[in-house]
Amino acid sequence: MRLDQSFYQRHDPLQISRELLGKTLVTQFDGIRTAGIIVETEAYRAPDDSACHAHLNRFTERTRTMFAAGGAAYIYLCYGIHHLFNIVTADEGMAHVVLVRAIEPTEGIETMLLRRNLPKLHPRVTAGPGAMSQALGMHKQFNGTSLLDPDGMIWLEDHHLTYPDSEIAISRRIGVENSGISKDWDWRFYVRNNPYVSARYYKWK
DNA sequence: CACGGGATCGTCT
DNA sequence: GACGATCCCGTGT
DSSP states (O other): OBOOHHHHSOSOHHHHHHHHTTOEEEEEETTEEEEEEEEEEEEEETTTOTTSTTGGGOOOTTGGGGGSOTTBEEEEEETTTEEEEEEEESSTTOOEEEEEEEEEEEEOHHHHHHHHTOSSOOGGGTBSHHHHHHHHTOOGGGTTOBSSOTTOSEEEEOOSOOOOGGGEEEEOOTTOTTSOGGGGOOOEEEETTOTTSOGGGGGGO
16 A cells, blocks of 8 residues: 555654654655565655754755655755755655655565666665666656655555564654754664664764 | 775755 | 765775
């Protein structure tokens, strides 16, 4: 079952980040379907979150997508190399997004290995937002596209997998240590002991 | 395995 | 002109 508008257009990106753990993220284009279970997310929320690109509701060509209605894909180029994938939530005009940082691969694994240029399944295939996006074929080209469109190339499915709170860990977000007052907010959610969580950051706890 | 530097380019100042 | 919501690889232990 595909996640619909009622899932995305809510006003609590922390709750949505938590609920996304266990959902299946799918891309399909050129006749190839790739998918995996979301195991790591981070919430970003304007206007108060200083780590958010749309802090203080800053509206630029890049952040335009963040203000779209919930259910859009916000994909931007990071470090000139990585196309990071975010899910836009809430109503139009509110910049609330969830960065998807890692999945556990389930479908199209051979394709993911080719895209990642790796010989066999290993956490490095999809652990971390840049690696995950490359494995799924995410591209800035898809920025602003809808996750609700039946003809779209990216969407989420509910396969009725839910993790109990005892299996969920919460921490500071990764890579935002220079982003001001909100750098220490615990807005990262991940599945404990899952090997596909961006492993080199376990030390962050 | 830990550490550190380089890659690479769109975005904003 | 500076700087990233990152990753890879080479080096040293």
